[in-house]
Amino acid sequence: MKIDYREYSPNKRIAIIAASELVGHKSCFVGIGIPSDAACLAKLSVEPELNLIYESGAIGALPLSKSYSTGSPSIAHGADMITDSLTVFSDLQAGRIDVGLLSAAQIDKFGNLNSTVIGGYDDPKIRMVGSGGAHDIACLIPNLIILMPHDPRRFVDTVDFATSPGSGRDIKKIREQLNLPEGPSVLITDKAKFIMSDDGWLLHSMLDNFTFAEATEGLPWSLKPPISGPIETDPSIISALAQINY
Amino acid sequence: MKIDYREYSPNKRIAIIAASELVGHKSCFVGIGIPSDAACLAKLSVEPELNLIYESGAIGALPLSKSYSTGSPSIAHGADMITDSLTVFSDLQAGRIDVGLLSAAQIDKFGNLNSTVIGGYDDPKIRMVGSGGAHDIACLIPNLIILMPHDPRRFVDTVDFATSPGSGRDIKKIREQLNLPEGPSVLITDKAKFIMSDDGWLLHSMLDNFTFAEATEGLPWSLKPPISGPIETDPSIISALAQINY
């Protein structure tokens, strides 16, 4: 099946690519927004085994309508279990949750994410919402996938504030010493997939019919052509899109 | 009202005396047996505010029939709340529970309690059940009352094994350094009430019509005549006895 990805909005394209990445995982720590949408899409298509875990304590829900808060009625509805946040974060720290999805206002070359301030911490241009659970997930989850709309202003060489720690040669060394997992391994935009290397992000693959110029436009990192052919999408993911109302 | 205490079994006499000691307390950490009976009796008479807390996690129950385990159906039945043991022990450690009642196989001059071994730890004459929650309660509860049937074999100068730490000059000093409460302050037998001093137990008062010789018979500690007149019992305690089936 030939998929015309340009038919879909940028956020849907991110969810489509991310859904494929969730195959083989049993439990997923998700936040509201594109992460939640991507996980729902995966569960409806390529990974029915995936248990969605929200930091509010809801486990096993499949919210098909727009949710504003991780504690929204739509998240509680249809859950197999509602426990407390301590339990969910404890499971995270104990390495009992397989994979996590994060987004942020800024991302840098080594996958550091910023959701705290634009500008200086004490004298910011924009004071944002802060970590929430993002720092915790970035420190603790064994497999971390980052989802970012391709908005060049949000891609920087070094984030103004590293709310959620990244990876790459130096950070990985510190993570090892602290017995923490490796950090972000995959970055998904609405045009391409990137993977983490010792020296930062590498362009892994692009959506069919997107050019290298499009996939890297405005990104401040020096990137080489993709190391792999076009991203392949299981047709069931596309079919499942219809079930999600967002 | 003149009470003829000899009408009641030794265990009931202990519960009668202990009930008076619970006045003014709002929450009581209780174990199965005489402690539970004494707390029920207090709640039915002189201290209706008392919330009984069992280490199984049951709170607010009033078991009027014999219970074998702190997790028995009779403990769950009638509870206002059933939580887990972690919550109850956390409340204990946080100083959120007012008073505790303990019993044991052996007690010594400084209120150390033994429920572990008679004889040496590695080569015991009798291997008993171990601490359970007794050590924890003895370390942490702000007000500790000990209930012991007057069986001289169980009263010793120094316990074979200090499962639950006592009080008195030396132990209190260590407790202070560790930010722990003072330890046992009252000991109740079926004949008398004792209070803790720097030098160990003092005979505080006796049940009406019991002699000094009876109250101290076989106790290995050097004890002086009681420092107070006969124990007074609120008649409501005696009336409430009829409601408890044990």
Place this chain on the structure above:
Amino acid sequence: MIDKTSTVQHAIKNNVNAGDTIFIGGFGHLIPFYLSHELIRQKIVDLTICRSGADILFDQLIASEIVKKIIFGYVGNPTVGLSHSFSRAYKKKSIEIEEWTNQSIIMRLHAARMGVSFVPSKILQIGDKPSNIAYLKQITCPYTGHKFSAIPALKPDIALIHAQCADKYGNVQMWGIDGDTIEGALASDKIIVSVEKIISNSKIKESPEKTVIPSHRVSNIIELPWGAYPSYVSGYYSRDDDHYIEYDATSRDEDKLSSYLKNWVHDVRNIKEYKKIIGNTKIKELEEGLCGVKNED
């Protein structure tokens, strides 16, 4: 047993003091709007307010200039955007902050709940977050030699929470999403609870597993139906997402926000008036919009 029912006025007046550290419950669900608004009406100042993920109730308390400091993991208007009053206060330096993460706030409360002065954690050791907290210390496990951050206990003076029901003695029942609400309440020295409905003690005893706070820990119980609006209560009413969305525009503009606070907080004399301002149409819509989270009451 003591009857602990009270009015919102008395409960706040008798239990909260200027300068107190207050844990405010509700994680998307069960946010104690009406109960906490009383802090504004009574102008109880110099407060430190804390929780993991904070939403527009924090924004309103900050805008009302009764908050000296916030201790938080997140403060915003979920999905919609920023907490504009917080941003303004932060830039004006009229508010102190202690900025953690959701997990670390929960672990801070958990340490207090367990009666210890710290717990070890793997978080807050890398990135720029540890530098947010100047006094943050590390600790080494005496068994494994592994390094952990030492998460210090956070023991609030008082917790304000909203729940589905309670008896008059203070046995509180709650279901649906909790987040860190129970943890924060049990960590605090005093607890005030507003509920949708006061029920009998015998009803409580029918399902003791639903009880999350025992009576002896609770200072006051107040029946405040719709007291969690515009957040929601499982089994009673749904979340007013529109209110949250509109609040974004309102709170960007200080004048608009003043009118909002006058209308929704200062001029509201009792919970019936609060319900009146919400309006019958909205009430009907939210009662019907429960998304299947059924009323187990």
Place this chain on the structure above:
Amino acid sequence: MIDKTSTVQHAIKNNVNAGDTIFIGGFGHLIPFYLSHELIRQKIVDLTICRSGADILFDQLIASEIVKKIIFGYVGNPTVGLSHSFSRAYKKKSIEIEEWTNQSIIMRLHAARMGVSFVPSKILQIGDKPSNIAYLKQITCPYTGHKFSAIPALKPDIALIHAQCADKYGNVQMWGIDGDTIEGALASDKIIVSVEKIISNSKIKESPEKTVIPSHRVSNIIELPWGAYPSYVSGYYSRDDDHYIEYDATSRDEDKLSSYLKNWVHDVRNIKEYKKIIGNTKIKELEEGLCGVKNED
């Protein structure tokens, strides 16, 4: 989702290995007798078994000579008396022990559940208890300077528990007294659950607050009605106190205990036979003797 239902034989055979550390659930309530008896029937040896308060199921496992070590806070026959098989094994030095307290065992499991290698506690610093554990270390709070015992994490290889119900995917629902059952299960690497009844996933979703273990943590689910006898299951049957009382006399005498184990464990081929041995009279009595703990199923 994967169907995780299994037979007791397969679940134990495929998940438990000689030498494993096993957490055994049940605190007075919900003790997994039938499920754990399968360890005896399959002669899986060199086991380390652990929990806070242990009753006669531990005695039976010890008597069957499959236990190398017990880690415990209490081991006995509640109110009735001692664990005679434990006492004998202890005196013969045929069993290793690691003797804690109920709170410290629970905190050990809690540390593992939270993913840290220790938690601080105020207990185990005075009296003779700290000397029970040669390797016990102290830790100083970096904020207050207070001394705590460092309670090391206890992460069992597998937990065996009994609950009221589960769906076939492994979402487990439990109510009534829990003690340290959920803590121990969540601390363990694998979890096997026997239940009174397997119910539908849609039934689970009707009351998600009752779910205590999520499906992705569970290895196998086995429907074993009466599997907790002679302990009890809230909503299903009461505790057989007489059985516990009689077990005292039985377990004092090694020959009598052998016959007991033959009758109640070795010769029992399935849960229907177990129910047959309990007998109809007893079953009726225990179903009626629920002390009002109602069946919410």
